[in-house]
Amino acid sequence: MLDDPLVQDLLRKIIDDPEDHQGAKKSKSKKSKKNDDKDLDNMLIVQCLNKGVKTDEEIAEKTGIRLNIVRKILYRLYDAGLASYKRHKDPETQWYSYDWKFEPEEVNKTIKKQINDEIEFLKNILDNEKDNMFFSCPEGHTRFDFEDASNVGFTCPECGEEVVFEDNADIIKELEKDIKKYQKIYDSIEVSE
Incomplete structure (x- = not known):
């Protein structure tokens, strides 16, 4: 599914930060190369989620992407209705953790x-x-x-x-x-x- 160009286009529109692309030139400058790398990182997050990796911490660990970036992308997917989560509280630490799920349908x-x-x-x-x-x-x-x-x-x-x-x-x-x-x-x- 993630190989489909229509799906990739949709996901990029949702997960890419529009500020990263404002003023970006069509030539392959250092800035646009950096944006390309960021786009790939964002898609890695989606791929992990699609493969069943559930928590933001696991996704960050598997991809090497900072946890705050992973969370930002997950919430963008959630806002678009393409991901859902279940929240549960750790009885010992009283911290909340979230199990995320990609919604391909x-x-x-x-x-x-x-x-x-x-x-x-x-x-x-x-x-x-x-x-x-x-x-x-x-x-x-x-x-x-x-x-x-x-x-x-x-x-x-x-x-x-x-x-x-x-x-x-x-x-x-x-x-x-x-x-x-x-x-x-x-x-x-x-x-x-």
Whole structure:
């Protein structure tokens, strides 16, 4: 399951710290190399959890990742509904410990929901493309539907050129193709109710 690119993408979105990637350049700088290592560490935590390692301390010991980082990732998974835990109190020390469990079925449900959201988003764009006439600047500055084009006098506000009718048949075909692709992926994901 963890080898599936859709699962990996979902997990990275959940467990990666967005602050680590802000301003990161596409080139392999020291900072982005450090972020890649951090991404791998985060995935190691998920792999341990998926293999049945139960406590945060055991995960930290097996991976060599600091305990506070392990806990942070576990709580992100918990917040996303992809992990659960049971809390119990040690009778001698009175300390609480947590047994964590990875929820693979929730992964599929979450992926299926995200894909469905993307399909709905694309369908809305498709409906807009089918229901409207579009005009664009010959220089590529702007694109308007009929109403917006008429509001600007059928001229580009950037360069003053007259906007021209745009045949959007290729855009419609591409959107329909994308919707079919996502629908096929959606249909292939099994979720038990």
